Amino acid sequence: QSVLTQPPSVSGAPGQRVTISCTGSSSNIGAGYDVHWYQQLPGAAPKLLIYDNINRALGVPDRFSASKSGTSASLAITGLQAEDEADYYCQSYDTSLSGSGVFGGGTKVTVL
Amino acid sequence: EVQLVQSGAEVKKPGESLKISCKGSDYSFANYWIAWVRQMPGKGLEWMGVIYPDDSDTRYGPAFQGQVTISADKSVSTTYLHWSSLKASDTAIYYCARLVHSGGWCVSWGQGTLVTVSS
Numbered sequence: 078q079s080v081l082t083q084p085p086s087v088s089g090a091p092g093q094r095v096t097i098s099c100t101g102s103s104s105n106i107g108a109g110y111d112v113h114w115y116q117q118l119p120g121a122a123p124k125l126l127i128y129d130n131i132n133r134a135l136g137v138p139d140r141f142s143a144s145k146s147g148t149s150a151s152l153a154i155t156g157l158q159a160e161d162e163a164d165y166y167c168q169s170y171d172t173s174l175s176g177s178g179v180f181g182g183g184t185k186v187t188v189l
Numbered sequence: 190e191v192q193l194v195q196s197g198a199e200v201k202k203p204g205e206s207l208k209i210s211c212k213g214s215d216y217s218f219a220n221y222w223i224a225w226v227r228q229m230p231g232k233g234l235e236w237m238g239v240i241y242p243d244d245s246d247t248r249y250g251p252a253f254q255g256q257v258t259i260s261a262d263k264s265v266s267t268t269y270l271h272w273s274s275l276k277a278s279d280t281a282i283y284y285c286a287r288l289v290h291s292g293g294w295c296v297s298w299g300q301g302t303l304v305t306v307s308s
Contacts (some may be wrong), residue, residue: 111294122298123234127287128296134296166234168295177248177249
């Protein structure tokens with residue numbers, strides 16, 4: 078059970094918008110730690126998608142956007158494409174874990 | 190281009206020891222934190238710990254303290270993950286990743302090392 082909670086799965090048709098939530102607490106996101114997002118395509122290593130809450134990594138299409146508020150963060154994918162089918166993870170740090178990094182449980186995005 | 194290249198897949202028996210590696214290239218290896226991340230079969234990512242190769246300052250995630258040893262040899266730009274006595278539950282893919290700074294994001298990832306522990 079991760080300290081950052083994500084929905085196990087979300088789905089959408091091509092062209093639609095989907096959002097993935099990442100819910101934390103006062104010891105991680107709410108403590109001011111930034112949130113980062115990674116995409117893991119099937120059979121591949123994770124890849125940085127978003128850093129410091131809102132910034133797209135180099136080469137990431139602007140279809141991907143993210144935000145942070147209070148003890149939560151979210152990732153949005155607009156204009157969903159077949160190639161976006163992957164697992165997505167949020168990541169932050171947690172004071173209750175001696176400042177260790179933490180990942181959310183991951184969300185599987187399915188393109189219908 | 191920054192690269193992290195990990196050692197190959199391993200098949201071991203319970204109780205055996207193992208050390209896997211992650212070699213960095215095309216950047217100042219000693220001056221960037223490296224994280225180790227576990228992914229058990231069909232499961233999510235888990236933060237194991239981090240090391241700063243320049244002085245080997247190491248910080249473990251609570252769940253992994255005492256279970257593994259993270260080390261580094263900056264002279265060969267390599268960090269290691271070591272088990273003294275493997276368990277079947279150590280079966281997983283292990284990734285190394287370079288942090289942009291302490292407390293930051295994983296900007297580059299290794300390709301992963303599959304460790305299978307089975308009798």
